[in-house]
Amino acid sequence: MVLLSPHSLAPSPAERARSVLSRPNPATVTTAHVSLHLTGAVCHTTAEGEVTLLLPDQHRVLAEIGEGGLEATVEFTDTAPVDLRDPTRSLLWIIGDLRIAPPAQARGRALAVLAEDPDERLLDLGHGRTMVVMDPHLIVHSDYEGCHLLHPEEFTEAAADPFGRWEGPWLRHLEDDHPDVLRALVAHCPAPLPQGRPRPLGVDRHGLCLRLEGPDGDHDVRIPFRRLVRTPHDIAHEVREMAGLDRHRC
Template sequence: MGDTQDWTAAPGAAARARSALAAAWSCAVTADGVREEYVGAHVVTDDGEVRLAVPDDSTLATAAVCAPRQEPSAVLEFADVAPVPVRDRIRARVRLAGWFAPSGGSLLFRPTRVVLRQSSGAVVVDLGEFAAARPDPLAGAESRLLTHLADAHPDAVERLTRLVRPECLHAAIRVVPLAVDRHGLTLRIERGRAHGDVRLPFHAPADDVTQLTERMHVLLAQAGAAACPRALQRQRADGDG
Protein backbone atom coordinates (compact mmCIF):
# COMPACT_ATOMS: atom_id res chain seq x y z
CA MET A 1 0.00 0.00 0.00
CA GLY A 2 1.45 3.35 -1.04
CA ASP A 3 2.00 6.40 1.07
CA THR A 4 1.68 9.93 -0.23
CA GLN A 5 3.40 13.21 0.56
CA ASP A 6 0.66 15.88 0.54
CA TRP A 7 0.77 19.01 -1.60
CA THR A 8 -2.02 21.49 -2.16
CA ALA A 9 -1.55 22.09 -5.90
CA ALA A 10 -3.47 19.28 -7.60
CA PRO A 11 -6.42 18.88 -9.96
CA GLY A 12 -9.86 18.41 -8.45
CA ALA A 13 -11.89 15.22 -8.73
CA ALA A 14 -13.98 16.43 -11.68
CA ALA A 15 -10.95 17.53 -13.68
CA ARG A 16 -9.11 14.33 -12.75
CA ALA A 17 -12.01 12.22 -14.02
CA ARG A 18 -12.32 14.21 -17.25
CA SER A 19 -8.57 13.88 -17.85
CA ALA A 20 -8.74 10.11 -17.37
CA LEU A 21 -11.54 9.86 -19.94
CA ALA A 22 -9.69 12.10 -22.38
CA ALA A 23 -6.49 10.03 -22.20
CA ALA A 24 -8.08 6.57 -22.09
CA TRP A 25 -7.89 4.54 -25.29
CA SER A 26 -10.40 1.91 -24.25
CA CYS A 27 -13.44 1.45 -22.05
CA ALA A 28 -15.47 -1.43 -20.66
CA VAL A 29 -19.24 -1.28 -21.06
CA THR A 30 -21.70 -3.35 -19.03
CA ALA A 31 -25.28 -3.31 -20.31
CA ASP A 32 -28.12 -5.80 -20.33
CA GLY A 33 -26.00 -8.15 -18.20
CA VAL A 34 -23.17 -8.31 -20.76
CA ARG A 35 -19.70 -6.73 -20.44
CA GLU A 36 -17.84 -5.70 -23.59
CA GLU A 37 -14.49 -4.01 -24.15
CA TYR A 38 -14.19 -1.29 -26.77
CA VAL A 39 -10.84 0.03 -28.00
CA GLY A 40 -10.53 3.37 -29.78
CA ALA A 41 -14.30 3.63 -30.08
CA HIS A 42 -15.23 6.50 -27.79
CA VAL A 43 -15.03 10.28 -27.76
CA VAL A 44 -16.05 12.58 -24.93
CA THR A 45 -18.16 15.63 -25.64
CA ASP A 46 -17.51 19.03 -24.08
CA ASP A 47 -20.20 18.45 -21.46
CA GLY A 48 -18.92 15.02 -20.41
CA GLU A 49 -21.20 12.74 -22.43
CA VAL A 50 -19.57 9.77 -24.16
CA ARG A 51 -20.19 8.98 -27.81
CA LEU A 52 -19.47 5.33 -28.59
CA ALA A 53 -19.17 3.77 -32.05
CA VAL A 54 -20.23 0.10 -31.92
CA PRO A 55 -20.92 -2.55 -34.60
CA ASP A 56 -24.56 -2.86 -35.63
CA ASP A 57 -24.61 -6.50 -34.54
CA SER A 58 -23.07 -5.89 -31.10
CA THR A 59 -24.91 -6.74 -27.91
CA LEU A 60 -24.88 -3.09 -26.92
CA ALA A 61 -26.43 -1.92 -30.20
CA THR A 62 -29.11 -4.58 -29.86
CA ALA A 63 -29.83 -3.48 -26.29
CA ALA A 64 -30.18 0.12 -27.43
CA VAL A 65 -32.77 -0.87 -30.03
CA CYS A 66 -34.73 -3.26 -27.81
CA ALA A 67 -34.70 -1.32 -24.54
CA PRO A 68 -37.78 0.64 -23.44
CA ARG A 69 -37.64 4.09 -25.03
CA GLN A 70 -34.43 2.82 -26.67
CA GLU A 71 -32.42 4.03 -23.68
CA PRO A 72 -30.68 1.08 -21.97
CA SER A 73 -28.99 1.65 -18.64
CA ALA A 74 -25.28 0.92 -18.66
CA VAL A 75 -22.03 1.31 -16.76
CA LEU A 76 -18.85 2.56 -18.42
CA GLU A 77 -15.46 1.97 -16.81
CA PHE A 78 -12.20 3.67 -17.73
CA ALA A 79 -8.73 2.92 -16.35
CA ASP A 80 -6.03 5.56 -16.04
CA VAL A 81 -2.81 3.63 -16.68
CA ALA A 82 0.63 5.07 -15.95
CA PRO A 83 2.62 5.34 -19.21
CA VAL A 84 5.87 4.37 -17.46
CA PRO A 85 6.07 0.78 -16.14
CA VAL A 86 5.68 0.84 -12.37
CA ARG A 87 4.11 -1.28 -9.68
CA ASP A 88 0.37 -0.83 -9.27
CA ARG A 89 0.20 0.79 -12.70
CA ILE A 90 -3.50 1.74 -12.53
CA ARG A 91 -3.44 5.29 -11.19
CA ALA A 92 -7.21 5.74 -11.10
CA ARG A 93 -10.47 4.27 -12.34
CA VAL A 94 -13.55 6.19 -13.47
CA ARG A 95 -16.96 4.56 -13.38
CA LEU A 96 -19.94 6.16 -15.10
CA ALA A 97 -23.51 4.95 -14.66
CA GLY A 98 -26.20 6.28 -16.97
CA TRP A 99 -28.17 5.78 -20.16
CA PHE A 100 -27.40 5.13 -23.83
CA ALA A 101 -29.43 6.60 -26.66
CA PRO A 102 -28.94 6.13 -30.45
CA SER A 103 -27.55 9.32 -31.96
CA GLY A 104 -26.33 9.88 -35.52
CA GLY A 105 -25.19 6.33 -36.20
CA SER A 106 -23.53 5.90 -32.80
CA LEU A 107 -24.60 5.64 -29.17
CA LEU A 108 -24.58 8.66 -26.88
CA PHE A 109 -24.09 7.91 -23.18
CA ARG A 110 -25.48 10.38 -20.64
CA PRO A 111 -24.00 9.83 -17.15
CA THR A 112 -26.20 10.04 -14.08
CA ARG A 113 -23.47 9.09 -11.60
CA VAL A 114 -19.68 9.51 -11.79
CA VAL A 115 -17.26 7.83 -9.37
CA LEU A 116 -13.51 8.45 -9.32
CA ARG A 117 -11.49 5.80 -7.52
CA GLN A 118 -7.87 6.51 -6.60
CA SER A 119 -5.42 5.16 -4.03
CA SER A 120 -6.86 7.65 -1.54
CA GLY A 121 -10.35 6.20 -1.97
CA ALA A 122 -13.52 6.65 -4.03
CA VAL A 123 -15.16 10.01 -4.64
CA VAL A 124 -18.62 10.63 -6.11
CA VAL A 125 -18.14 13.51 -8.54
CA ASP A 126 -20.82 16.16 -8.76
CA LEU A 127 -22.51 15.90 -12.18
CA GLY A 128 -22.54 19.65 -12.71
CA GLU A 129 -18.84 19.91 -11.90
CA PHE A 130 -18.10 16.93 -14.15
CA ALA A 131 -19.95 18.52 -17.08
CA ALA A 132 -18.26 21.89 -16.56
CA ALA A 133 -14.73 20.53 -15.98
CA ARG A 134 -12.16 20.32 -18.74
CA PRO A 135 -9.40 17.72 -19.14
CA ASP A 136 -5.97 18.79 -18.03
CA PRO A 137 -4.27 20.58 -20.96
CA LEU A 138 -1.32 18.17 -20.72
CA ALA A 139 -3.44 14.98 -20.66
CA GLY A 140 -3.00 14.25 -24.35
CA ALA A 141 0.78 14.69 -24.23
CA GLU A 142 1.40 13.15 -20.79
CA SER A 143 2.32 9.67 -22.04
CA ARG A 144 4.95 11.00 -24.44
CA LEU A 145 6.32 13.48 -21.92
CA LEU A 146 6.72 10.99 -19.07
CA THR A 147 8.18 8.27 -21.28
CA HIS A 148 10.76 10.72 -22.62
CA LEU A 149 11.64 11.92 -19.13
CA ALA A 150 12.09 8.38 -17.80
CA ASP A 151 14.01 7.03 -20.80
CA ALA A 152 16.12 9.99 -21.91
CA HIS A 153 16.64 11.93 -18.67
CA PRO A 154 17.05 9.54 -15.71
CA ASP A 155 19.67 11.94 -14.34
CA ALA A 156 17.06 14.68 -14.16
CA VAL A 157 14.67 12.38 -12.30
CA GLU A 158 17.40 11.57 -9.79
CA ARG A 159 18.19 15.25 -9.35
CA LEU A 160 14.52 15.98 -8.61
CA THR A 161 14.67 13.63 -5.62
CA ARG A 162 16.64 16.35 -3.86
CA LEU A 163 13.29 18.14 -3.47
CA VAL A 164 11.80 15.15 -1.64
CA ARG A 165 11.85 14.87 2.14
CA PRO A 166 14.58 12.36 3.12
CA GLU A 167 12.17 10.19 5.11
CA CYS A 168 10.11 9.63 1.95
CA LEU A 169 13.20 8.15 0.28
CA HIS A 170 13.96 5.67 3.06
CA ALA A 171 14.85 2.27 1.55
CA ALA A 172 14.14 3.54 -1.97
CA ILE A 173 15.39 1.29 -4.76
CA ARG A 174 13.90 3.14 -7.74
CA VAL A 175 12.30 6.51 -8.48
CA VAL A 176 10.32 7.04 -11.70
CA PRO A 177 7.96 9.76 -13.00
CA LEU A 178 4.37 8.59 -12.44
CA ALA A 179 2.21 11.50 -13.57
CA VAL A 180 2.30 15.10 -14.71
CA ASP A 181 -0.45 17.68 -14.98
CA ARG A 182 -0.63 21.45 -15.21
CA HIS A 183 -0.11 21.76 -11.45
CA GLY A 184 2.87 19.49 -10.85
CA LEU A 185 4.91 16.31 -11.33
CA THR A 186 4.36 13.12 -9.31
CA LEU A 187 7.21 10.69 -8.64
CA ARG A 188 6.75 7.04 -7.72
CA ILE A 189 9.23 5.88 -5.07
CA GLU A 190 9.58 2.10 -5.08
CA ARG A 191 10.97 0.17 -2.13
CA GLY A 192 11.57 -3.52 -1.63
CA ARG A 193 7.98 -4.40 -0.75
CA ALA A 194 6.11 -1.11 -0.94
CA HIS A 195 5.94 2.17 -2.78
CA GLY A 196 4.91 5.77 -2.22
CA ASP A 197 4.09 8.78 -4.37
CA VAL A 198 5.51 12.28 -3.94
CA ARG A 199 4.16 15.35 -5.67
CA LEU A 200 6.39 18.24 -6.74
CA PRO A 201 4.18 21.28 -7.41
CA PHE A 202 5.00 23.86 -10.08
CA HIS A 203 5.33 27.51 -9.08
CA ALA A 204 2.49 28.28 -11.53
CA PRO A 205 0.13 26.14 -13.64
CA ALA A 206 1.35 25.03 -17.07
CA ASP A 207 -1.20 25.29 -19.87
CA ASP A 208 0.93 23.81 -22.65
CA VAL A 209 4.16 21.91 -23.27
CA THR A 210 6.19 25.12 -23.62
CA GLN A 211 5.10 26.28 -20.18
CA LEU A 212 5.68 22.79 -18.79
CA THR A 213 9.28 22.91 -20.02
CA GLU A 214 9.80 26.17 -18.14
CA ARG A 215 8.20 24.76 -14.98
CA MET A 216 10.45 21.70 -15.14
CA HIS A 217 13.54 23.89 -15.54
CA VAL A 218 12.53 25.78 -12.39
CA LEU A 219 12.15 22.52 -10.45
CA LEU A 220 15.54 21.30 -11.68
CA ALA A 221 17.14 24.60 -10.71
CA GLN A 222 15.65 24.28 -7.23
CA ALA A 223 16.90 20.71 -7.06
CA GLY A 224 20.37 21.79 -8.13
CA ALA A 225 20.55 24.09 -5.12
CA ALA A 226 19.38 21.38 -2.72
CA ALA A 227 21.53 18.79 -0.99
CA CYS A 228 21.51 15.19 -2.19
CA PRO A 229 19.24 13.10 0.10
CA ARG A 230 21.17 10.94 2.52
CA ALA A 231 19.03 7.94 1.64
CA LEU A 232 20.20 8.05 -1.97
CA GLN A 233 23.75 8.73 -0.88
CA ARG A 234 23.68 5.53 1.18
CA GLN A 235 22.07 3.68 -1.74
CA ARG A 236 24.85 4.74 -4.10
CA ALA A 237 27.49 3.81 -1.54
CA ASP A 238 25.94 0.36 -1.12
CA GLY A 239 25.83 -0.10 -4.87
CA ASP A 240 29.45 0.95 -5.30
CA GLY A 241 30.48 -1.46 -2.64
Protein backbone atom coordinates in the same frame (compact mmCIF):
# COMPACT_ATOMS: atom_id res chain seq x y z
CA MET B 1 0.15 10.16 -2.46
CA VAL B 2 2.64 12.40 -0.66
CA LEU B 3 1.89 16.10 -1.24
CA LEU B 4 5.06 18.13 -0.82
CA SER B 5 2.99 21.22 0.00
CA PRO B 6 -0.44 20.81 1.64
CA HIS B 7 -1.41 24.21 0.23
CA SER B 8 -0.37 23.49 -3.35
CA LEU B 9 -2.95 23.40 -6.08
CA ALA B 10 -3.96 20.07 -7.55
CA PRO B 11 -6.69 18.99 -9.97
CA SER B 12 -10.09 18.45 -8.37
CA PRO B 13 -11.64 14.96 -8.44
CA ALA B 14 -14.00 16.12 -11.22
CA GLU B 15 -11.07 17.46 -13.26
CA ARG B 16 -9.18 14.20 -12.78
CA ALA B 17 -12.26 12.27 -13.92
CA ARG B 18 -12.57 14.38 -17.06
CA SER B 19 -8.86 13.87 -17.74
CA VAL B 20 -9.28 10.08 -17.58
CA LEU B 21 -11.80 10.36 -20.42
CA SER B 22 -9.47 12.52 -22.52
CA ARG B 23 -6.81 9.80 -22.70
CA PRO B 24 -6.97 6.55 -24.73
CA ASN B 25 -7.57 4.36 -21.69
CA PRO B 26 -9.12 0.88 -21.72
CA ALA B 27 -12.81 0.73 -20.89
CA THR B 28 -15.47 -1.91 -20.29
CA VAL B 29 -19.12 -1.36 -21.22
CA THR B 30 -21.45 -3.54 -19.15
CA THR B 31 -25.21 -3.95 -19.52
CA ALA B 32 -27.59 -6.40 -17.89
CA HIS B 33 -26.78 -9.08 -20.47
CA VAL B 34 -23.49 -8.32 -22.20
CA SER B 35 -20.01 -6.87 -21.61
CA LEU B 36 -17.69 -5.24 -24.13
CA HIS B 37 -14.00 -4.46 -23.52
CA LEU B 38 -12.34 -1.62 -25.44
CA THR B 39 -8.53 -1.57 -25.34
CA GLY B 40 -8.27 2.13 -26.20
CA ALA B 41 -11.67 3.75 -25.88
CA VAL B 42 -12.42 6.52 -28.39
CA CYS B 43 -14.18 8.73 -25.88
CA HIS B 44 -15.10 12.42 -25.78
CA THR B 45 -17.19 14.56 -23.45
CA THR B 46 -19.53 17.24 -24.72
CA ALA B 47 -20.09 20.67 -23.18
CA GLU B 48 -23.40 19.29 -21.83
CA GLY B 49 -21.59 16.48 -20.00
CA GLU B 50 -22.64 13.69 -22.36
CA VAL B 51 -20.03 11.02 -23.05
CA THR B 52 -19.58 9.63 -26.55
CA LEU B 53 -17.96 6.29 -27.38
CA LEU B 54 -17.19 4.48 -30.61
CA LEU B 55 -18.27 0.83 -30.47
CA PRO B 56 -17.65 -1.93 -33.03
CA ASP B 57 -20.42 -2.28 -35.61
CA GLN B 58 -22.68 -5.32 -35.18
CA HIS B 59 -21.70 -5.87 -31.54
CA ARG B 60 -24.43 -7.31 -29.35
CA VAL B 61 -24.50 -4.26 -27.10
CA LEU B 62 -25.71 -2.13 -30.05
CA ALA B 63 -28.58 -4.53 -30.70
CA GLU B 64 -29.45 -4.43 -27.01
CA ILE B 65 -29.62 -0.62 -26.98
CA GLY B 66 -32.25 -0.59 -29.71
CA GLU B 67 -34.38 2.54 -30.14
CA GLY B 68 -35.33 3.18 -26.54
CA GLY B 69 -31.87 3.43 -24.98
CA LEU B 70 -30.32 1.18 -22.35
CA GLU B 71 -28.86 1.64 -18.87
CA ALA B 72 -25.19 0.65 -18.76
CA THR B 73 -22.03 1.03 -16.72
CA VAL B 74 -18.74 2.05 -18.32
CA GLU B 75 -15.57 1.45 -16.32
CA PHE B 76 -12.44 3.32 -17.41
CA THR B 77 -9.03 2.21 -16.17
CA ASP B 78 -6.58 5.11 -16.07
CA THR B 79 -3.33 3.41 -17.06
CA ALA B 80 0.14 4.87 -16.62
CA PRO B 81 1.91 5.52 -19.94
CA VAL B 82 5.15 3.94 -18.69
CA ASP B 83 5.68 0.30 -17.76
CA LEU B 84 5.13 0.37 -14.00
CA ARG B 85 4.76 -2.77 -11.92
CA ASP B 86 1.29 -1.47 -10.96
CA PRO B 87 0.09 0.43 -14.04
CA THR B 88 -3.35 1.49 -12.73
CA ARG B 89 -3.50 5.14 -11.65
CA SER B 90 -7.23 5.45 -11.06
CA LEU B 91 -10.64 4.00 -11.91
CA LEU B 92 -13.69 5.81 -13.21
CA TRP B 93 -17.21 4.40 -13.30
CA ILE B 94 -20.02 6.12 -15.19
CA ILE B 95 -23.58 4.82 -14.98
CA GLY B 96 -26.18 6.22 -17.34
CA ASP B 97 -28.38 5.66 -20.35
CA LEU B 98 -26.81 4.67 -23.66
CA ARG B 99 -28.35 5.56 -26.99
CA ILE B 100 -27.12 5.21 -30.55
CA ALA B 101 -26.42 8.54 -32.24
CA PRO B 102 -28.11 8.83 -35.65
CA PRO B 103 -25.49 8.92 -38.46
CA ALA B 104 -25.92 12.64 -39.22
CA GLN B 105 -25.73 13.57 -35.54
CA ALA B 106 -22.69 11.33 -35.05
CA ARG B 107 -20.87 12.96 -37.96
CA GLY B 108 -21.72 16.41 -36.59
CA ARG B 109 -20.39 15.52 -33.16
CA ALA B 110 -17.22 14.03 -34.65
CA LEU B 111 -16.58 17.13 -36.77
CA ALA B 112 -17.13 19.38 -33.75
CA VAL B 113 -14.53 17.41 -31.78
CA LEU B 114 -12.05 17.36 -34.69
CA ALA B 115 -12.27 21.14 -34.93
CA GLU B 116 -10.72 21.34 -31.44
CA ASP B 117 -8.92 18.01 -31.06
CA PRO B 118 -7.31 16.25 -34.06
CA ASP B 119 -8.18 12.75 -32.81
CA GLU B 120 -7.67 10.64 -35.93
CA ARG B 121 -9.44 7.68 -34.33
CA LEU B 122 -12.74 9.46 -35.04
CA LEU B 123 -12.15 8.72 -38.72
CA ASP B 124 -13.24 5.14 -37.94
CA LEU B 125 -16.80 6.43 -37.50
CA GLY B 126 -18.88 4.86 -40.28
CA HIS B 127 -16.03 2.49 -41.12
CA GLY B 128 -16.56 -0.31 -38.65
CA ARG B 129 -17.48 1.88 -35.68
CA THR B 130 -20.78 3.31 -34.41
CA MET B 131 -21.11 6.25 -32.03
CA VAL B 132 -23.11 5.82 -28.84
CA VAL B 133 -23.94 8.60 -26.39
CA MET B 134 -24.22 8.20 -22.63
CA ASP B 135 -26.14 10.60 -20.38
CA PRO B 136 -24.45 10.08 -16.98
CA HIS B 137 -26.57 9.60 -13.87
CA LEU B 138 -23.82 8.50 -11.47
CA ILE B 139 -20.07 9.10 -11.65
CA VAL B 140 -17.50 7.61 -9.26
CA HIS B 141 -13.77 8.31 -9.42
CA SER B 142 -11.28 6.39 -7.28
CA ASP B 143 -7.58 7.22 -6.99
CA TYR B 144 -4.83 7.99 -4.45
CA GLU B 145 -7.08 10.48 -2.65
CA GLY B 146 -9.89 7.98 -2.15
CA CYS B 147 -13.27 7.36 -3.73
CA HIS B 148 -15.27 10.38 -4.89
CA LEU B 149 -18.94 10.44 -5.87
CA LEU B 150 -19.34 13.21 -8.45
CA HIS B 151 -22.57 15.04 -9.18
CA PRO B 152 -23.30 15.16 -12.94
CA GLU B 153 -23.30 18.98 -12.85
CA GLU B 154 -19.91 19.01 -11.11
CA PHE B 155 -18.59 16.62 -13.76
CA THR B 156 -20.02 18.72 -16.60
CA GLU B 157 -18.54 21.99 -15.34
CA ALA B 158 -15.02 20.54 -14.88
CA ALA B 159 -12.43 20.54 -17.65
CA ALA B 160 -9.88 17.92 -18.59
CA ASP B 161 -6.24 18.80 -18.12
CA PRO B 162 -4.88 20.28 -21.38
CA PHE B 163 -1.86 17.94 -21.35
CA GLY B 164 -3.84 14.69 -21.16
CA ARG B 165 -2.93 13.43 -24.64
CA TRP B 166 0.57 14.91 -24.59
CA GLU B 167 1.70 13.48 -21.26
CA GLY B 168 2.20 9.88 -22.45
CA PRO B 169 5.01 10.46 -24.99
CA TRP B 170 6.65 13.05 -22.72
CA LEU B 171 6.66 10.78 -19.65
CA ARG B 172 8.09 7.93 -21.72
CA HIS B 173 10.79 10.29 -23.00
CA LEU B 174 11.58 11.31 -19.40
CA GLU B 175 11.75 7.66 -18.34
CA ASP B 176 13.90 6.43 -21.25
CA ASP B 177 16.20 9.38 -21.88
CA HIS B 178 16.48 11.33 -18.63
CA PRO B 179 16.74 9.03 -15.59
CA ASP B 180 19.25 11.54 -14.18
CA VAL B 181 16.49 14.16 -14.10
CA LEU B 182 14.25 11.80 -12.13
CA ARG B 183 17.00 11.16 -9.59
CA ALA B 184 17.72 14.88 -9.33
CA LEU B 185 14.04 15.62 -8.72
CA VAL B 186 14.02 13.26 -5.75
CA ALA B 187 17.32 14.63 -4.45
CA HIS B 188 16.05 18.22 -4.57
CA CYS B 189 12.67 17.54 -2.93
CA PRO B 190 12.16 19.81 0.10
CA ALA B 191 10.88 16.89 2.20
CA PRO B 192 12.36 13.42 2.79
CA LEU B 193 10.87 10.75 0.56
CA PRO B 194 10.61 6.96 0.87
CA GLN B 195 13.36 4.94 -0.74
CA GLY B 196 12.70 3.58 -4.22
CA ARG B 197 13.36 3.88 -7.90
CA PRO B 198 11.75 7.11 -9.20
CA ARG B 199 9.36 6.57 -12.10
CA PRO B 200 7.28 9.20 -13.93
CA LEU B 201 3.61 8.64 -13.06
CA GLY B 202 1.78 11.67 -14.42
CA VAL B 203 1.96 15.34 -15.25
CA ASP B 204 -0.67 18.07 -15.44
CA ARG B 205 -0.80 21.85 -15.37
CA HIS B 206 -0.45 21.80 -11.58
CA GLY B 207 2.59 19.57 -11.15
CA LEU B 208 4.48 16.33 -11.71
CA CYS B 209 3.70 12.99 -10.05
CA LEU B 210 6.40 10.40 -9.42
CA ARG B 211 6.14 6.84 -8.20
CA LEU B 212 8.92 5.48 -5.99
CA GLU B 213 9.08 1.72 -6.46
CA GLY B 214 10.78 0.36 -3.36
CA PRO B 215 11.23 -3.02 -1.68
CA ASP B 216 8.43 -2.20 0.76
CA GLY B 217 5.95 -1.16 -1.91
CA ASP B 218 5.07 1.79 -4.11
CA HIS B 219 4.93 5.38 -2.90
CA ASP B 220 3.48 8.22 -4.98
CA VAL B 221 4.51 11.83 -4.63
CA ARG B 222 3.11 14.99 -6.21
CA ILE B 223 5.65 17.75 -6.80
CA PRO B 224 3.75 20.99 -7.42
CA PHE B 225 4.91 23.53 -9.95
CA ARG B 226 5.48 27.08 -8.70
CA ARG B 227 2.66 28.27 -10.96
CA LEU B 228 0.07 26.84 -13.33
CA VAL B 229 1.76 25.96 -16.61
CA ARG B 230 0.32 26.73 -20.03
CA THR B 231 2.62 25.03 -22.52
CA PRO B 232 4.88 21.96 -22.78
CA HIS B 233 7.83 24.37 -22.73
CA ASP B 234 6.63 25.65 -19.34
CA ILE B 235 6.55 22.08 -18.01
CA ALA B 236 10.10 21.36 -19.17
CA HIS B 237 11.27 24.62 -17.59
CA GLU B 238 9.56 23.86 -14.27
CA VAL B 239 11.02 20.34 -14.16
CA ARG B 240 14.53 21.64 -14.86
CA GLU B 241 14.13 24.22 -12.11
CA MET B 242 12.86 21.66 -9.58
CA ALA B 243 15.67 19.25 -10.45
CA GLY B 244 18.35 21.96 -10.17
CA LEU B 245 19.29 21.37 -13.81
CA ASP B 246 18.53 24.72 -15.43
CA ARG B 247 20.52 23.90 -18.55
CA HIS B 248 19.27 20.35 -18.91
CA ARG B 249 16.84 19.69 -21.74
CA CYS B 250 13.88 17.44 -21.14
